[in-house]
Amino acid sequence: MTPSPPRPRTVGVVLAGGTGQRVGAAVPKQLLELAGRPIIEHTIAAFEAAPEIDEILVLMAAGHTAEVETLVRRGGYGKVTAVVEGGASRTESTRRALAALGPRECHVLLHDAVRPLLPPRVITDCVAALATHAAVTAAIPSSDTIVVAAATPGGELIRDVPDRSALRRVQTPQGFHLSVIREAYERAYADPGFGDRPATDDCGVVLRYLPEIPIHLVPGDERNMKVTHPVDLLIAAELLRAAR
Ligand SMILES: Nc1ccn([C@@H]2O[C@H](COP(=O)(O)OP(=O)(O)OP(=O)(O)O)[C@@H](O)[C@H]2O)c(=O)n1
Numbered sequence: 447m448t449p450s451p452p453r454p455r456t457v458g459v460v461l462a463g464g465t466g467q468r469v470g471a472a473v474p475k476q477l478l479e480l481a482g483r484p485i486i487e488h489t490i491a492a493f494e495a496a497p498e499i500d501e502i503l504v505l506m507a508a509g510h511t512a513e514v515e516t517l518v519r520r521g522g523y524g525k526v527t528a529v530v531e532g533g534a535s536r537t538e539s540t541r542r543a544l545a546a547l548g549p550r551e552c553h554v555l556l557h558d559a560v561r562p563l564l565p566p567r568v569i570t571d572c573v574a575a576l577a578t579h580a581a582v583t584a585a586i587p588s589s590d591t592i593v594v595a596a597a598t599p600g601g602e603l604i605r606d607v608p609d610r611s612a613l614r615r616v617q618t619p620q621g622f623h624l625s626v627i628r629e630a631y632e633r634a635y636a637d638p639g640f641g642d643r644p645a646t647d648d649c650g651v652v653l654r655y656l657p658e659i660p661i662h663l664v665p666g667d668e669r670n671m672k673v674t675h676p677v678d679l680l681i682a683a684e685l686l687r688a689a690r
């Protein structure tokens with residue numbers, strides 16, 4: 447049997463630079479405890495346990511890096527190599543992560559700290575897809591009908607109802623060859639119009655600035671939810687307890 451080629455170094459990046467305005471707690475939502483540990487610890491633990499992840503980089507909200515360093519030390523998360531201060535936007539946090547990664551080519555999985563229920567299968571599939579694709583993301587079909595809204599003086603109206611069978615709800619991880627996501631970010635930050643329509647994810651930056659790069663979809667998981675609003679804390683806590 448021919449041995450498979452060595453896998454490139456794969457870095458899991460935990461994006462935790464946000465302050466959680468929509469949850470509205472006294473601390474960034476990633477520090478809130480669910481099912482016995484902070485949300486961010488569940489997320490770090492998911493990467494730590496994944497055999498495909500060699501290294502973990504954490505981007506943490508300003509003023510809270512020391513708390514994460516303590517949590518990492520106490521939990522014995524040996525793959526975490528650095529806890530770096532995040533930026534003012536998710537995009538800026540990604541940019542700082544890319545700057546912290548150094549010159550050597552590798553594969554990188556960018557993941558929201560507030561998706562603590564990341565299943566091992568999704569990590570495995572994203573990493574495997576990076577063997578043949580330079581950009582990948584986890585995504586799931588939409589079970590709701592999604593409409594395009596138009597603002598009018600009398601309130602919002604439906605402008606379009608896109609074909610639901612072609613719509614996907616994008617999750618993280620989003621995986622890239624480092625050189626590709628770096629190039630997309632360099633082009634984005636060189637574009638004075640980039641800030642006019644802020645990117646809500648990293649694949650959007652690649653699609654906009656490197657449209658020739660196909661972005662492969664990997665099946666996500668309904669449980670890989672994002673803790674965004676207060677109600678999500680209740681749902682995530684229940685799911686995390688059930689997963690124990
Ligand atoms: N400046 C930022 C903003 C967001 N994120 C991270 O990106 C993920 C998704 O962002 P979101 O759910 O919007 O988190 P917040 O920005 O904290 O929430 P809000 O928009 O309600 O303030 C989170 O893990 C968040 O910490 C980040 O790394 N840096």
Ligand SMILES: C[C@](O)(CO)[C@H](O)COP(=O)(O)O
Nearest residue numbers: 536558616617618646647672
């Ligand atoms: C990256 C993301 O999780 C994909 O669904 C999402 O776009 C993040 O959005 P947020 O408003 O920063 O939570």
